[in-house]
Amino acid sequence: MNYDENRIDEYTLALLYLVTHERHEGLGARAWKGFDWDTLNRLHEKGYISNPIGKAKSVGMTEEGFLKAKELFELHFTK
Secondary structure, rough: OOHHHHHHHHHHHHHHHEEEEEOOOOEEEEEEEEEEEEHHHHHHHHOOOOOOOOOOOOOEEEEEHHOOOOHHHHHHHOO
16 A cells, blocks of 8 residues: 555654653653554654664653654644
8 A cells, every 4th residue: 555654654743642651841751652663663763752662662752752743733633
């Protein structure tokens, strides 16, 4: 199937905002990583999250990634 990876990345990042926890102002947050591995790897390559490979059930979000995730969540999912 042919699909837009950037759009998938955008929506996944927005959904990561929904599942964030342990927010540290200026340092980012942690988010549960129950998403497609290829997408998480692309978000890591873009600098939005830490390396998703590992046993932890959550992934670190950079401050930039957290703020972008919040922006995209509000854009796509708020009324």
